[in-house]
Amino acid sequence: MSETTATHKVPVSVLGLGNLGRALAETFLREGHPTTVWNRSAGRADGLVARGASLAATPADAVAAGELVVVAVLDYDTVRELLLPAAGELKGRTVVNLTTGTPSAARALGAWVADQRASYLDGAVYAVPQTIGTSAAFVLYSGDEAAFGTYRTVLDAIGEGSLVGPAAELSSVYDTALLSGMYGMFAGFFQAVALAGTAGIGAAELTGPLVRWLTAAADALPAFAREIDDREYGTTTSNLEINAVGLRNILAATEAQGLPTDLLAPLLRLFDDQVRAGHAASSLSRAVESLRADTGRL
Known part of the structure; x- marks a missing residue:
């Protein structure tokens, strides 16, 4: 009916x-x-x-x-x-x-x-x-x-x-994946607010430019998705080595401000895994290969 x-x-x-x-x-x-x-x-x-x-x-x-x-x-x-x-x-x-x-x-x-x-x-x-x-x-x-x-x-x-x-479980797989992305964003937000706070910058003051930057950064995701699906990670722009150096500097600055690095340190480990495996010149999106079930931490 x-x-x-x-x-x-x-x-x-x-x-x-x-x-x-x-x-x-x-x-x-x-x-x-x-x-x-x-x-x-x-x-x-x-x-x-x-x-x-x-x-x-x-x-x-x-x-x-x-x-x-x-x-x-x-x-x-x-x-x-x-x-x-x-x-x-x-x-x-x-x-x-x-x-x-x-x-x-x-x-x-x-x-x-x-x-x-x-x-x-x-x-x-x-x-x-x-x-x-x-x-x-x-x-x-x-x-x-x-x-x-x-x-x-x-x-x-x-x-x-x-x-x-x-398949009945597919919406739950989507949900788990989408919420993982959401909580990852929240983790980055909390880290950013804590770090800015060490210099007296309020959360509201930081959030305006942060949202603007995250909105622009999200435009990279469709291209990353194509690279990941095709497993073609060539790039002439921001590669894994550059990002590993940049994130290592962020973690060092965070520690210097007396803050923990627990939220972002695991991401650096993914970058370093791929660099050690010979993929320093590859796209940042190749970090996913250290998480895939069919490749493990390669």
């Missing part, structure tokens, strides 16, 4: 009413979907019920009420805890799991849902709750392609959705 007519709206159930779950339920309500909600602490549903949502007494009741079952809870163990007693109600429905977890957990949950003769989509949401339902939000899904096609319009109300592949 899907939104096949102008009058039919897919019934949606939302399990979990944390900040994300509430924002999801509010979005479905705003779009006119019959929305059933469940949360361990029922009081969190009061505002949604006042706006027209139905409150389910149990997760199984919530599953039974929805054609599309959206789960947003703390972890995959909680997802399984909620869905196991509802297994008999899952047949013919589509479960959209927006809980953050690991690829192996997503793979196992997707297989279990399929065993219940239901469809499964795993999703990674890139938005803060306040931007759910706006153009600032986007979601990467993986899993059942037919289900994604059927419910794409419904799901796009959350944020622009993309299917990254049919």
